[in-house]
Amino acid sequence: MSDLNPELLWNKQKAYSGTLGSERERFCREYTAEKAQAVKSIEDMQLRETDEKKTSITCEKGCRFSTCCMEYIEATIQECEAIVYYLYNHEEALEKFIQNYPKWRQGVSAGGEVHEEFDKIYKTFLEPQPQAKPSSMRVLAQYDAQYYELHIKYFDQHLMCPFSYNNECLIYDARPFNCACSYSTSPVDLCALSDRMLPPVNRSTPPEDSLDPSFYHGEIRGPRAFFMPLYVYEILVNGYKQISRMTGIVEIEKEALKQRLIYEA
Ligand code: SF4
Numbered sequence: 001m002s003d004l005n006p007e008l009l010w011n012k013q014k015a016y017s018g019t020l021g022s023e024r025e026r027f028c029r030e031y032t033a034e035k036a037q038a039v040k041s042i043e044d045m046q047l048r049e050t051d052e053k054k055t056s057i058t059c060e061k062g063c064r065f066s067t068c069c070m071e072y073i074e075a076t077i078q079e080c081e082a083i084v085y086y087l088y089n090h091e092e093a094l095e096k097f098i099q100n101y102p103k104w105r106q107g108v109s110a111g112g113e114v115h116e117e118f119d120k121i122y123k124t125f126l127e128p129q130p131q132a133k134p135s136s137m138r139v140l141a142q143y144d145a146q147y148y149e150l151h152i153k154y155f156d157q158h159l160m161c162p163f164s165y166n167n168e169c170l171i172y173d174a175r176p177f178n179c180a181c182s183y184s185t186s187p188v189d190l191c192a193l194s195d196r197m198l199p200p201v202n203r204s205t206p207p208e209d210s211l212d213p214s215f216y217h218g219e220i221r222g223p224r225a226f227f228m229p230l231y232v233y234e235i236l237v238n239g240y241k242q243i244s245r246m247t248g249i250v251e252i253e254k255e256a257l258k259q260r261l262i263y264e265a
């Protein structure tokens with residue numbers, strides 16, 4: 001763990017300290033167990049559907065292309081918290097992620113910080129929406145098109161997810177619904193690297209309650225989707241300050257300050 005910077009190391013040691021840390025740890029444990037069941041149901045459904053259609057899933061562990069892991073992967077703050085919890089309990093995965101991260105992050109910067117454009121769209125959706133009428137439907141369609149273009153823009157950089165190691169997922173048991181819901185039934189060769197074309201994956205629907213705003217210290221007031229690897233890293237480095245920013249729950253940072261759970265250089 002010598003590669004960890006002081007903030008990251010400090011936050012790891014303090015992550016589940018104090019009463020706030022106990023709430024956080026309990027939440028992460030319960031969320032992880034519930035999510036594992038939900039993912040199992042999704043996987044069973046994917047198998048049933050492919051069986052009915054007399055096809056089969058062509059994805060496999062260590063897939064030689066793994067281009068689906070070059071897509072822009074989003075997750076909720078609850079999922080990000082569960083991934084942080086997983087990393088704190090799997091040191092090898094944490095170390096490899098920290099090793100992979102700088103190169104990947106440079107690539108994201110070189111590509112123009114695409115997540116800032118996604119974040120602007122999410123913020124717009126938090127504002128009161130006009131009544132559904134033809135003009136607002138056009139606005140929504142415009143967002144859909146913009147959203148798709150941003151996905152392509154990111155994919156065209158061909159940046160492998162920093163959680164991928166030898167084409168295997170370091171956080172497989174805690175991977176986002178976004179990843180668990182994607183599967184291919186096409187010949188694997190169709191997933192070879194290409195420009196302006198996402199890998200041919202089917203996307204199952206995540207459970208309805210995956211966007212539930214309940215959290216361990218208040219209710220989420222901020223956006224519901226985040227660029228997963230980047231925001232997981234920010235939680236690792238900035239701890240409760242980052243969690244407070246992402247959830248919009250200012251009481252989290254206040255409570256963490258009171259309990260001396262915020263890093264001071
Ligand atoms: S979607 Fe394509 S690239 Fe991804 S694991 Fe499946 S076959 Fe491999």
Ligand code: SF4
Nearest residue numbers: 069161163164169179
């Ligand atoms: S989290 Fe895992 S499955 Fe998802 S994109 Fe990253 S490496 Fe792939």
